Amino acid sequence: MKRNLYVSAAASVVLLAGGTAVAAAATGADTARTAPASAVARVDVDAGGAAAAALKHFPGVVESLDQDGAIWHVNVIGKDGVTNSELEVSTTGAVTERNKDRDDNAAENARLVGAKITAAAAMKAALAAHPGTVVSVDWDDDDENGAAPHWNIEVKAADGKTSNYDVSATDGKVTVSSDDGDDDGSDNDNN
Template sequence: MKRNLYAVSAASVVLMLGGPVAAAAAATADTARTAPAAAARVDVTAEAAIAAALKAHPGVVESVDRDGSVWHVDVISKDGKHAELKVDSAGGAVSKENQDDDDGDDRAPLLAAKVTAAEAAKAALAAHAGQVWSVNWDDDDDNGKRYWDVEVKTADGKTQNVHVDPASGKVIASNSDADDNDDDT
């Protein structure tokens, strides 16, 4: 009788300890299976969003702005058509929001610029390490200067506003926006 009691007690201990150990082992195996899938997700950069948009609608990028999980990209084609595209920041899928005909008269300087939006983004990143959040063509009405306005979010949480010359690709101005209350994140 004592032997049966010992056997039942031993079996109970194995079951009590074995259940949580088996559950932990199963959870570890499940985590190992799903971890590569989560690690494979890579956010689309501004440069990649520009490339995806231009593949879908060839032309010249006028602006690219990140809004949550979507990049908004405005493209002007050589024949003056303006397209507003959305690029998913998780996978890079492109969808067209709007397209219209444009006379193109006011966009002639943009179409003639030697430096593209993607090149302006690279120049801004060379000056300030971080992530490009927007690139916009700026046709300053006050003094007629034209430049690429690039917003870079740095690792320390600051926003750098960088102006890039559309002829040379050089950074011509840069300032920090320490009060980063941007709700586009």
């Protein structure tokens, strides 16, 4: 009887704090074992969570990520600059390795591996300057038009408009991407 009282009291405290899923689990081990799978709360992984899950599975640096429905596609280059892995991260954070191979040209990935600003830091910088939700991240070190290595971050704003931002790989400065087809040129707050 005392056990039930303590469990009920703990469940009440958790419910008051807004944790209904935790309270359901706290009501007893027997109840938790018989709960239907549909009772498990769905966790939606954002771009940052997808990058973190991918790096936990395959340590290195994120080269790119984008969302395709409920799946994040993440490409990770190993810290050695030679190995890479194509990973899929589900909305629950489960990681599936789709492809893993070696590229004998480590020099090609040297700037990415040595970049001062990581994909995660670039996402944070872009969202600090332009709030919304990150929908894709791409490393760009082409010397096209003399551009320095940078991250291209696609952000979807609360109004549904999607815009592209470049984040410097050396200092984290955020600018409106010149190849942004959705930008009408009115956003001139180059942070």
